[in-house]
Amino acid sequence: MKELNIETKCIQAGYVPGNGEPRQIPIIQSTTFKYDTSEDMGKLFDLEASGYFYTRLQNPTNDFVASKIAALEGGTAAMLTSSGQAANFYSIFNIASCGDHIVCASAVYGGTFNLFSVTMKRMGIEFTFVSPYCSDEELEQAFKPNTKAVFGETIANPALIVLDIERFAKAAHNHGVPLIIDNTFATPFLCRPFEFGADIVTHSTTKYMDGHGSGVGGCIVDSGKFDWNKYADKFPGLTTPDESYHGVTYTERFGLEGAFITKATAQLMRDFGSIQSPQNAYLLNLGLESLHVRMERHSENALKIATFLSNHPLVSWVKYSGLKGDKDYDLAMKYLPKGQCGVVSFGVKGGRKAAEAFMKQLKLASVETHVADAKTCCLHPASATHRQMSDDELVAAGVSPDLIRLSVGIENVDDLICDLDQALNTLK
Numbered sequence: 001m002k003e004l005n006i007e008t009k010c011i012q013a014g015y016v017p018g019n020g021e022p023r024q025i026p027i028i029q030s031t032t033f034k035y036d037t038s039e040d041m042g043k044l045f046d047l048e049a050s051g052y053f054y055t056r057l058q059n060p061t062n063d064f065v066a067s068k069i070a071a072l073e074g075g076t077a078a079m080l081t082s083s084g085q086a087a088n089f090y091s092i093f094n095i096a097s098c099g100d101h102i103v104c105a106s107a108v109y110g111g112t113f114n115l116f117s118v119t120m121k122r123m124g125i126e127f128t129f130v131s132p133y134c135s136d137e138e139l140e141q142a143f144k145p146n147t148k149a150v151f152g153e154t155i156a157n158p159a160l161i162v163l164d165i166e167r168f169a170k171a172a173h174n175h176g177v178p179l180i181i182d183n184t185f186a187t188p189f190l191c192r193p194f195e196f197g198a199d200i201v202t203h204s205t206t207k208y209m210d211g212h213g214s215g216v217g218g219c220i221v222d223s224g225k226f227d228w229n230k231y232a233d234k235f236p237g238l239t240t241p242d243e244s245y246h247g248v249t250y251t252e253r254f255g256l257e258g259a260f261i262t263k264a265t266a267q268l269m270r271d272f273g274s275i276q277s278p279q280n281a282y283l284l285n286l287g288l289e290s291l292h293v294r295m296e297r298h299s300e301n302a303l304k305i306a307t308f309l310s311n312h313p314l315v316s317w318v319k320y321s322g323l324k325g326d327k328d329y330d331l332a333m334k335y336l337p338k339g340q341c342g343v344v345s346f347g348v349k350g351g352r353k354a355a356e357a358f359m360k361q362l363k364l365a366s367v368e369t370h371v372a373d374a375k376t377c378c379l380h381p382a383s384a385t386h387r388q389m390s391d392d393e394l395v396a397a398g399v400s401p402d403l404i405r406l407s408v409g410i411e412n413v414d415d416l417i418c419d420l421d422q423a424l425n426t427l428k
């Protein structure tokens with residue numbers, strides 16, 4: 001059979017029940033798994049056989065859902081994590097340690113920025129942040145001999161800047177390191193970064209993948225394409241024996257298609273234990289079953305709302321890459337031709353104060369730190385998620401003090417526009 005289309009994968013990939021088995025992914029609510037002999041179990045501990053022994057490392061429900069996400073992204077292996085934060089932390093820490101360096105696009109999620117610039121810095125990993133709009137020369141200058149990866153977001157949260165993935169992939173590959181892309185806002189329905197040269201993809205599944213605000217979670221997907229062996233001296237963790245697993249060398253035993261995720265499972269999940277609960281993985285899968293339908297509607301509603309806002313006299317600016325004339329319109333047409341997701345940001349005339357007054361008047365859009373949900377919601381990042389940042393850091397992250405992030409849901413768009421209109425008119 002030819003390669004299935006993504007809509008079919010959203011429904012069918014990852015779990016194929018056998019004769020008489022449950023049609024829906026079963027929730028394997030068990031911490032441990034039973035074996036007949038110690039030898040059987042010993043093989044699992046030596047990574048000589050694959051199987052389950054303890055849910056802190058792996059659980060079958062999670063693996064069904066992870067394989068679906070791997071299929072959606074076009075990757076070779078994937079793992080679920082307890083949150084998007086854990087996914088991004090693991091994606092870097094799996095290949096970098098104390099004394100290493102990472103190049104990162106400056107327009108990233110506030111939680112990621114804090115994780116990288118504060119917490120991981122304390123672990124001895126240094127990050128250089130570059131503007132997604134930097135010149136090729138500036139990007140080149142950000143690399144150091146100890147650089148181990150490049151990181152960026154397909155659609156930056158909340159700046160909504162579209163990353164030129166091909167350009168960043170080329171720079172990373174010129175330096176013999178992988179490009180890691182947080183694809184949370186685009187989802188594989190709107191963009192598959194591997195098709196543009198990215199090597200590893202991460203997700204906060206908390207957002208569109210779950211889609212209903214029901215479970216925090218994350219995922220890491222490997223394309224299987226990065227040749228760790230070619231740059232073996234940069235990535236000894238993957239290419240030399242792991243003494244904590246009886247000397248297994250991940251690239252040798254699991255190949256390029258399996259090494260990264262196996263190492264992340266065997267070492268990081270074992271030691272940090274940021275596993276997603278099987279219950280949450282089950283809910284995540286319910287969300288994935290309608291991802292393709294929802295992403296179309298989110299994008300369609302958001303474009304209509306962005307157009308409405310950009311014509312409104314009380315709105316000072318609108319950022320939505322699907323709007324003609326937007327700075328990122330050409331990049332959006334290249335990387336996100338099917339839609340640019342449901343998140344729109346804008347400023348109201350009167351700045352920070354007016355933004356807060358406007359949000360109080362909304363009836364349908366609730367004020368939440370959440371985004372990327374079936375239910376429309378909005379946030380003022382400068383007073384919430386990004387409040388740790390200085391004004392300079394805010395500007396570098398593409399977040400102005402008056403920015404309102406509107407996460408357009410899948411309600412009737414005329415109802416949403418009516419709500420925005422009445423709230424804006426109270427500012428007159």
Ligand SMILES: *Cc1c(COP(=O)(O)O)cnc(C)c1O
Nearest residue numbers: 083084085109157184204206217
């Ligand atoms: C929300 C978010 C994260 C963090 O995910 P959690 O599931 O909240 O831990 C990371 N990256 C992006 C782009 C996000 O939007």
